[in-house]
Amino acid sequence: MGSSLILKMSVEKAMSELGIPCDVDHWAAGTMEGMSCDLIVAADDFREELESRPSVVFVKNVVKVPEIKENLKVYLEEKNLL
Numbered sequence: 001m002g003s004s005l006i007l008k009m010s011v012e013k014a015m016s017e018l019g020i021p022c023d024v025d026h027w028a029a030g031t032m033e034g035m036s037c038d039l040i041v042a043a044d045d046f047r048e049e050l051e052s053r054p055s056v057v058f059v060k061n062v063v064k065v066p067e068i069k070e071n072l073k074v075y076l077e078e079k080n081l082l
Helices: 002-017 044-050 065-078
Strands: 040-043 056-059
Touching: 002 040, 002 065, 040 044, 040 065, 044 056, 056 065
Parallel strands: 040 056
Antiparallel strands: none
């Protein structure tokens, strides 16, 4: 779960920079079944496994806050949430 923890911290920073308060949890992809959330942010490595789920934002690099911020911004604008 190392990469999910890193991604959690990066998402928290990106959302903070966007001015959006949120609660971020991290789970290993294999343990997500039955979990409830508003949005999933995942590494591209999990695209095939997660792309059928609603509300997923994929990122190439889990430590690149600017990339994560931009992908979240695009998603939130598309959903009229930003």
